[in-house]
Amino acid sequence: MDKRKNKVGKIFKAPRGTQDYLPEKATLLYRLDQLAAEKFEKAGYRRIVTPTFEETGLFQRSIGESSDIVRKEMYTFEDRKGRSLTLRPEATAPVVRAYIERNLQAEIQPVKLYYMGPMYRYERPQAGRYREFWQLGIEAIGSSAALIDAEVIVILMQYLDELGLKEITLYLGSMGDDNCRVDYAGQLKGYLESRLDSFCEDCNERIRFNPLRVFDCKKEPCKQQLKEAPKLIDHLCNECSEHFENIKRLLKVAGVDFVIDPTLVRGFDYYTRTTFEVKSPLLGSQDALGGGGRYDRLVEQYGGPDSPAIGFALGIERLILALEKEGVKTKVENEIGLFIVAIDESTQEAAFKLLIELRNIGFSVEMDYLSRSLRAQMKLADKYGARYVIIIGPDELKRDEARIKDMQTSSEKNIDMSETASYLLKKK
Ligand SMILES: [Zn+2]
Ligand SMILES: [Zn+2]
Structure with missing residues (x-):
């Protein structure tokens, strides 16, 4: 059984000619x-x-x-x-x-x-x-x-x-x-009608409805025929x-x-x-x-x-x-500056509180939402390209501290929870 199939049995696709801007x-x-x-x-x-x-x-x-x-x-x-x-x-x-x-x-x-x-x-x-x-x-x-x-x-x-x-x-x-175009359209129509067979079906229709439109045609034989046609620019x-x-x-x-x-x-x-x-x-x-x-x-x-x-x-x-x-850089990166690691569930609330505080003063901050292990969270922080990781474990929380790791130098430092924001602002 195709496991992609849902209960209804149909996988929806975007309508033809549309795209999702991911x-x-x-x-x-x-x-x-x-x-x-x-x-x-x-x-x-x-x-x-x-x-x-x-x-x-x-x-x-x-x-x-x-x-x-x-x-x-x-x-x-x-x-x-x-x-x-x-x-x-x-x-x-x-x-x-x-x-x-x-x-x-x-x-x-x-x-x-x-x-x-x-x-x-x-x-x-x-x-x-x-x-x-x-x-x-x-x-x-x-x-x-x-x-x-x-x-x-x-x-x-x-x-x-x-x-x-x-x-x-x-x-x-x-x-x-209107002053110059009407005259010109007449001249053009005359030119086109003298060689209807050389133009494609679409152009023949254009010649009937609105001769100026033949210039829209992308077909090479039509373009060739138009080289000699009178040009509006010469009749202004x-x-x-x-x-x-x-x-x-x-x-x-x-x-x-x-x-x-x-x-x-x-x-x-x-x-x-x-x-x-x-x-x-x-x-x-x-x-x-x-x-x-x-x-x-x-x-x-x-x-x-x-x-x-x-x-x-x-x-x-x-x-x-x-x-x-043209090779112009179009990739727009979502910059994550900080990542907060909550070592276990008992520290999640404190981590969440700090996350909100840091976002409020302008930092871009992420955390883990899937109760990943410490190791997996550190990997994630790395994937996001976080500059600093703030680690909150039960021991740190008891002392009302956070451990801050500089991802570039790998150096770590414990500081008071209440001073995390000002410490990071200085590093910014
Ligand atoms: Zn004019
Ligand atoms: Zn044509």
Whole structure:
């Protein structure tokens, strides 16, 4: 009989495309969040937390009915009252919804926000791609100035730099605005329709729904065909062109390197002007760590005031993968400074009391919870990497003392129980 089987006869597994963040990785996850909070808050960004699910229509309208996400990848369900809800596939639409609903336009503009949390897309799981995945992102709503585009990009690149990533490249593009894009889309469609057979089935569908999306295709033959296609970046109107030039100038001022990518057309309908992406060559075919862009019409599209905006989202799983591939130290150790050994049950209470006292004054302290032998407890202390071990036996307890062992020098010393804390503080 398989002894792993429980009484019900079924061993549960996490759903496909999800993962458990076990302690070491979970600690890293929140360290990444912590570091982002420090950096972003210094730049005036404030945290926002929105629900993990929203009304389905919110995403249909923002991401666009024709996008792969809305057509195939959303986790949509009906609740008990028959309302259609969707697990958020991204956070920009929820943040914009909150901006309008909670009247953030009454605050100082631009409103600068950041978030981190899980997102959901029904995609084929592969390296660095999950159905539940974490994103860290920024949204700055209420300014169209190139200054804020540059700021958002600089913050992203400085964050990645601080983490120790070296082999990453920032790609920069522009999608123009309604002014220049409509003309261009017509030209592109003409070009694409003259060679429909050369494109894959997905692209044929894209050409029908939204020709700009062909640039999302990862298939080599399609990419080849697109080399000769007209590029939006060559058809920008004067205002868009000037905006783009200003960003390039400001990035240079900030010392941020970039590569212009004329095919950088992001998959969402709502993007205007600036688009950017950060890639790592070490990540294989899923090489984008994250990216973002400007979405000047989205707030208005949701019935809010005219509030041009820009943001980025960083995929945490890919980020961790990139850190690992570059050999950046990601192991986060749980540091245990002290270990208290209770030699037998009669000393456990005194040991527990000391444990609480020492934790209260800031030490990280562990003890044994399985009534192990003295020998086994010493081994355990060693495994935890404890610097000092405090041993409390019946004899010590009678004299109201504790024996302190320095694990580095192996020297031992008996001291008054009441002075253990001050003694250890001096050693700290
Ligand atoms: Zn294709
Ligand atoms: Zn334009």
